[in-house]
Amino acid sequence: MATTPSQVGIRELLEAGVHFGHQTRRWNPKMRRYIYGEREGIYIIDLLRTEALLRQAQEFTSELAARGGIVLFVGTKKQARDAVKDAAERAGMPYVNHRWLGGLLTNFQTINQRIRRLHDLERYQAEGQLDLLPTRERLSALADLAKLQANLGGVKHMQRAPDALFVIDLKVEAIAVREAHRLRIPVIGLVDTNCDPDGIDYVIPGNDDAMRSCRVVADAIADVAAERRLQFLSEEEAARQQAAAAAEADRVAAEAAAAEQAAAAAAAEQAAAAAAAEQAAAAAEPAVEAPAPANTEAAPAEAAPQEDTPA
Template identity: 40%
Template structure:
């Protein structure tokens, strides 16, 4: 349970965001049956009571993970989710992919790191005026390469190693990311609409992943939990530093005596 949440999560707010609306009944995944309350006008309705309890458990997990110093990667390339993914990840010192998942982004991380190094090299060359010595066609080519790298990798620039937890918005659109996480044993957190597969997620929230209001509501709570955990981690690190300084000071005094 997320203990440090100042906001009280209310079922009525979840309903207002449209979190309970699933896909057409013909599009459902039978594995989602336990999380479906019923159907209305040909669409499945998700059981928000279950979602409520699962969300609270998940927030506790996110807070605990952040308190342990674990790193998060947010993934969501849907049009309605992309800007929210970027904003949330930046706000809680995390990484993100919100344009396109490149094959091997995690399983071939060394190659991605090389691309990130190339992006840094392009920036340095452009800023130093090195490109000014090139022909116009060559400059245009390098700028296109730089823009492409920025578009696809901007959210990974500060990521030095593989993330500990990957938060996925839109499972059906991000199956390549899901598969790579499973292959590497990276913990996943996934929003599950009625057409999704809970068997492919470690932690999940049954929710309407097509609703911008729902995605915003959930990401806001994820952000609060992660920031709370980071605060705990920082406090623990400060306390550890104080203890180490005291020990160091004691050793110096004992040597003098």
């Protein structure tokens, strides 16, 4: 179950200038429902709506991070770069804050080859192998490394497509939003009064041109992501340790059973060997002849010689 997200109230939003929209002549009518009014030619965003919708976006992010989901933070305009980078790093999430490479989502396998190239160059540099190259090749490799770090440094540990995007300025990041829609990846967007909110799953009406505004909203999303991700990792580690302990117990029990079986087999083998030895010893003894039975019947008496009687 998701916990209550970190609260960002009206005061924080007001102090950060989240309520300032664009000039009234530069607006998108679809943002009408999020506008409180107009002052000195500038639209004022309804912060009550912003607060409620930010809460919904936080709840979605919390539930996503609780099951190990990935939120890709995107903000390449100057006002958003630092806020996006700091928030994503604190949450342990990937980010793009320099330039969106077309196909980052829809052609991730190809982009992943460039990410592997980045890892290789970073390893070569750490091991000092780049210093061994000829000057021209070394400078070329360093230039390639710098370019890859700028464009892909924030996603170099992202091994699959993200589960959601957090985007600052839908117009600037139109390609990223389009790729997310193609893959049906939910989008959380800080949407100013000049943008089209249609198709954005979690609209956060607010100023996307002020650094403080970008930071307070990015931090609000990152805070719940960091909290729930840490909880997920802790639970995952506990489950891993429990599984390892169970496997160790099974191994010990199996070894004990095997030892018991081996002992029983050895005892049976010894008993069989003893019985065989007894049989062999008995077979080797000489046979003893039985005495002849005594003749109990009396032998017939010899006839006594008869004397001649005188006539």
